[in-house]
Amino acid sequence: MPAAPDRRNFLQMLFAGAVAMPFVRASAQSADGLALTPLGSLRLVSGAGGNVVVAKSSDGVLMVNGGEAAHSARLLTAIAEGTNGLPIQVLFNTDWHPHHTGSNEAVARAGGQVIAHEHTKQYVGTELFVEWQKRTYKPLPAKALPSKTFHTTGTMTFGAERVEYGHLGQAHTDGDIYVFFRDSNVLVAGDVLSVGKYPIADYTTGGWLGGLVTATKTLLDLSDAGTRVIPGDGPVQTRADLQAQHEMLLKMRDTLGKMMRQGLGAEDMLAAGATREFDAKWGNPELFVSTSYRGLWLHVRELGGVV
Numbered sequence: 008m009p010a011a012p013d014r015r016n017f018l019q020m021l022f023a024g025a026v027a028m029p030f031v032r033a034s035a036q037s038a039d040g041l042a043l044t045p046l047g048s049l050r051l052v053s054g055a056g057g058n059v060v061v062a063k064s065s066d067g068v069l070m071v072n073g074g075e076a077a078h079s080a081r082l083l084t085a086i087a088e089g090t091n092g093l094p095i096q097v098l099f100n101t102d103w104h105p106h107h108t109g110s111n112e113a114v115a116r117a118g119g120q121v122i123a124h125e126h127t128k129q130y131v132g133t134e135l136f137v138e139w140q141k142r143t144y145k146p147l148p149a150k151a152l153p154s155k156t157f158h159t160t161g162t163m164t165f166g167a168e169r170v171e172y173g174h175l176g177q178a179h180t181d182g183d184i185y186v187f188f189r190d191s192n193v194l195v196a197g198d199v200l201s202v203g204k205y206p207i208a209d210y211t212t213g214g215w216l217g218g219l220v221t222a223t224k225t226l227l228d229l230s231d232a233g234t235r236v237i238p239g240d241g242p243v244q245t246r247a248d249l250q251a252q253h254e255m256l257l258k259m260r261d262t263l264g265k266m267m268r269q270g271l272g273a274e275d276m277l278a279a280g281a282t283r284e285f286d287a288k289w290g291n292p293e294l295f296v297s298t299s300y301r302g303l304w305l306h307v308r309e310l311g312g313v314v
Contacts, residue, residue, distance in 0.1 A: 041085055044243060046235055047191045048167070055082040057106035057240050060195050062188065064166030067096035071186045071195045072239075073110025083113055095119045097165065099172065100153060101197030101239065102180045103130035103212065105144070112151035122161075123153035124174050126182030130212055137211045139298050175199055178222035179206065181213025187229055195237045196226050200252060202241030205282075205295030208302045215302035216260050217309055223253040255285050263299055264310045273300040 044051040052059040056075030059082065061068060068090055074082050086095070098114045100107050100123040108131055111121050132152050135144045160173035168188050175183040179198045186195040199206065199222045208214035227249050230236060236244040259282065266276050273296050282292035289295070303310060 046193050049191050049193055068093050069097040069165045071099045072107040075106050076109035079110040079113055099186050100127055102183050103127045115150050121153040122155045124182040124184050125156040128153045128156050175222035177213045177218035179214050180209050192233055193235050194230055198239035200238040202238050205289040207298055210302035215306050216299040220256045220260055273297045
């Protein structure tokens, strides 16, 4: 078995010459635990707390998400060494959660621009108590706050890539965004798309089940059969994976809404096997049902007939 490449050669090797197959699953892994999957001219880096997509131009680097703060130094060092020291010019945050925003401060201090939805900037700039996690998140340093925000959509050109980005509404949070590299046909979906576990609608920061349905449909409309879809964590997905999630969420919105009209609570829904047909694919449903239930109560008018 060949030895894992050292960090210095890790990204450099793959940026230099690897060509991705349409749906690459195999990754090269460096000695420090980072794994890299080629996506045409882009690269997917995992092992830093969440998926990070990297694009390279002649004079700089663009990242979508920055992993966790605990892994930021080795992630950024590997990228610098793999791109011969090119500066990180742009960093997107697909939502406010720490496994995406951990490199904000370092990138900003080095002169890079951090782009996110306006709601994401508000969340990372204040103390937040997330009830379902029983956890309080402290605000990020002022330097780590996004320096450019938007509300709807935007476009930019980075090297040879046209980069499109847009708000996904009240979904996983109410600050979720996608980033679409149209020329490479790579769509970064963030935590709106979940792999091997049920997606979570964080009702404490504006997410809800109905919004996840709508957001997944938006991603479906952006993609085609050849699109490589990048979740917040986990391997590269396809449009068919988006379709499967959309169908599950549609069914769950209708099923849980009907059970609410019958007066059932989250524990009753679990006991009744509300998710049974999907558990083999998405795993333990307890957190999904409990958070979905709380979020649905915050949107009873949209459901209709509950109260």
